[in-house]
Amino acid sequence: MSKAVLKADHLGITFGGLKAVTDFNAEIGEHELVGLIGPNGAGKTTIFNLLTGVYQPTEGSVYLDGKSMAGKKPHQMVKAGIARTFQNIRLFKDMTVIENVKVAFNQHMKYSVFGGMLRLPSFWKEEDGIDGKARELLRVFNMEDLAQNTAKNLPYGQQRKLEIARALATGAKVLLLDEPAAGMNPTETMELMNAIATIRERFGISIILIEHDMSLVMKICERIIVIDYGQIIATGTPAEVANNPKVIGAYLGE
Numbered sequence: 001m002s003k004a005v006l007k008a009d010h011l012g013i014t015f016g017g018l019k020a021v022t023d024f025n026a027e028i029g030e031h032e033l034v035g036l037i038g039p040n041g042a043g044k045t046t047i048f049n050l051l052t053g054v055y056q057p058t059e060g061s062v063y064l065d066g067k068s069m070a071g072k073k074p075h076q077m078v079k080a081g082i083a084r085t086f087q088n089i090r091l092f093k094d095m096t097v098i099e100n101v102k103v104a105f106n107q108h109m110k111y112s113v114f115g116g117m118l119r120l121p122s123f124w125k126e127e128d129g130i131d132g133k134a135r136e137l138l139r140v141f142n143m144e145d146l147a148q149n150t151a152k153n154l155p156y157g158q159q160r161k162l163e164i165a166r167a168l169a170t171g172a173k174v175l176l177l178d179e180p181a182a183g184m185n186p187t188e189t190m191e192l193m194n195a196i197a198t199i200r201e202r203f204g205i206s207i208i209l210i211e212h213d214m215s216l217v218m219k220i221c222e223r224i225i226v227i228d229y230g231q232i233i234a235t236g237t238p239a240e241v242a243n244n245p246k247v248i249g250a251y252l253g254e
């Protein structure tokens with residue numbers, strides 16, 4: 001594996017005496033696409049919440065580029081370079097598609113708030129740049145023609161893609177996707193998987209993908225981490241985990 005961008009070191013969390021995640025260790029390399037799978041309630045979303053500052057771990061730490069992320073809040077995690085999408089889509093539903101992406105870019109704008117308010121030349125220069133970048137990002141997802149549509153009017157699959165575009169616009173080094181294909185039809189799913197492969201190439205980012213559709217994870221991830229009851233039960237290539245008796249047992253026992 002290339003240099004680890006994201007590292008989870010003995011990560012764990014207990015909710016009212018119940019250990020939801022125990023001793024989660026993982027290193028995600030540069031440009032790596034890793035699948036995180038496991039039966040319902042295994043702890044996948046909880047791991048994402050730990051990696052993104054939604055929950056503070058009761059044990060262990062998260063490191064980004066070797067730096068501890070201890071105590072960081074979700075917005076600080078985004079600033080540091082860890083962005084995510086959610087199982088339930090979170091967009092500015094009454095804003096247009098392009099506005100949704102631009103808002104995410106804005107976190108990186110250099111002009112001061114004062115300059116922005118007065119609409120100084122520096123604002124327009126940066127604003128033009130942001131508009132171009134936002135359109136470019138939409139193009140990756142074949143969504144440029146939808147730029148002026150209101151987000152809430154988009155079909156479900158397009159809303160999911162927009163959510164990913166927004167996460168990318170934050171300038172993330174690591175992108176965590178929580179069941180991005182949930183509720184999509186097979187054509188939309190196929191298109192989404194192609195888009196995920198493209199953005200990894202184009203933006204050189206690392207991706208962790210939670211997905212229920214095993215065949216889909218197997219197709220696009222080079223490495224898979226399987227958890228059950230909050231613990232890692234297997235890691236390896238898709239072929240390795242598919243043939244692992246513990247994994248087969250966990251899925252059959254579901």
Ligand SMILES: Nc1ncnc2c1ncn2[C@@H]1O[C@H](COP(=O)(O)OP(=O)(O)OP(=O)(O)O)[C@@H](O)[C@H]1O
Pocket residue numbers: 015020038039040041042043044045046047
């Ligand atoms: N805030 C919380 N308080 C108490 N228990 C929680 C909390 N968040 C998660 N849990 C528990 O932690 C366990 C793991 O849940 P989690 O949602 O992470 O699983 P999952 O693998 O993402 O499941 P699914 O595939 O159904 O989305 C479950 O037993 C859940 O009830």
